[in-house]
Amino acid sequence: MSASPRKNKADLSRREKGASQSRTSGGDRFNSYLSHHRLVARESFLRLLATPVPSLMTWLVIGIAMALPGALYVGLSNIETVSRGWDGAAQISLYVHKVVSVQDSRKLARKLEQRADVASVEFISRSQALAEFQQLSGYGEVLDHLDDNPLPAVIVVRPVEQAVSAQATEQLFQQLKALPQIEQAVIDLEWLQRLYSIMALGKRLTLALAALLALGVLLVIGNTIRLAIESRRDEIVIVKLVGGTNAFVRRPFLYTGLWYGLGGGLLAWLIISSSLFWLSTPVAELAGLYQSEFQLQGLGFSESLLMWLSGGLLGLLGAWLAVSRHLGAIEPR
Numbered sequence: 001m002s003a004s005p006r007k008n009k010a011d012l013s014r015r016e017k018g019a020s021q022s023r024t025s026g027g028d029r030f031n032s033y034l035s036h037h038r039l040v041a042r043e044s045f046l047r048l049l050a051t052p053v054p055s056l057m058t059w060l061v062i063g064i065a066m067a068l069p070g071a072l073y074v075g076l077s078n079i080e081t082v083s084r085g086w087d088g089a090a091q092i093s094l095y096v097h098k099v100v101s102v103q104d105s106r107k108l109a110r111k112l113e114q115r116a117d118v119a120s121v122e123f124i125s126r127s128q129a130l131a132e133f134q135q136l137s138g139y140g141e142v143l144d145h146l147d148d149n150p151l152p153a154v155i156v157v158r159p160v161e162q163a164v165s166a167q168a169t170e171q172l173f174q175q176l177k178a179l180p181q182i183e184q185a186v187i188d189l190e191w192l193q194r195l196y197s198i199m200a201l202g203k204r205l206t207l208a209l210a211a212l213l214a215l216g217v218l219l220v221i222g223n224t225i226r227l228a229i230e231s232r233r234d235e236i237v238i239v240k241l242v243g244g245t246n247a248f249v250r251r252p253f254l255y256t257g258l259w260y261g262l263g264g265g266l267l268a269w270l271i272i273s274s275s276l277f278w279l280s281t282p283v284a285e286l287a288g289l290y291q292s293e294f295q296l297q298g299l300g301f302s303e304s305l306l307m308w309l310s311g312g313l314l315g316l317l318g319a320w321l322a323v324s325r326h327l328g329a330i331e332p333r
Helices: 003-050 052-089 102-113 126-137 166-177 190-231 233-241 246-289 301-329
Strands: 092-096 118-124 154-159 182-187
Touching: 003 052, 003 246, 052 190, 052 246, 052 301, 092 166, 102 118, 102 154, 118 126, 154 166, 166 182, 190 233, 190 246, 190 301, 233 246, 246 301
Parallel strands: none
Antiparallel strands: 092 154, 092 182, 118 154
């Protein structure tokens, strides 16, 4: 009866000791796993630096391939930034019948200004229109000899920004054109709609080009990893002879592809940034001629991070595809 408690205590002690050893063993395996990853990552990077010319050429190919769609994206983003300032210039010119008096025309302008889809209204009387035309045309002396003012009064309507779209602006234009006091209505939004259509097409072309060049990056990295596998065939055979698994053998090549991708993404970012820096001065001078403070906008932090991560993922994926295809064919005989 007295031995039973001692036996239970001994069993409990052994179980606690076994659990402690299991936790220690599991922690050691995890630390060893991380240590091996760090070692392989460092050695893979040093191997690339040991052959600087081939590595730099591969990085440049990847960087240029990634920089092309990135540059198109930056260009479209800058065009969108400029076009936002042009939205307010989209306007509808309403030419009032000559039989409508100035008081009625002004009353109509005030009524249009109260609409929710109208941002501002400017009324130009017939006399103001004639004076402006005389000043701008250079025919002031000739116009002074006219018996009657041939120019009508004009109401310039600027839609709100939310209404600057194809359907909303067209609907507003048709409503104003149908007013009985209006003789003719002219809208100057067609050029802006054409610009938006071209930009939408440019976005699709950018996505298509990015997909094609991403495939090219995968092929470049895959072929580079294939050559690296062939050059280390004997080493792979020896590692497999001593019990190395495919995962163990695969790891250095995956890190090599990752370094290729990250380096290519960094070079792509440098190419785009240096190009924007080179173009910033002439673009600023051109914008100054149009009394604009526009400046070229480059890649933000999120876009830059996305470019680097995309390069790394492409490198990792290309290396994985190459290793999965060629590594299985190398077996010790």
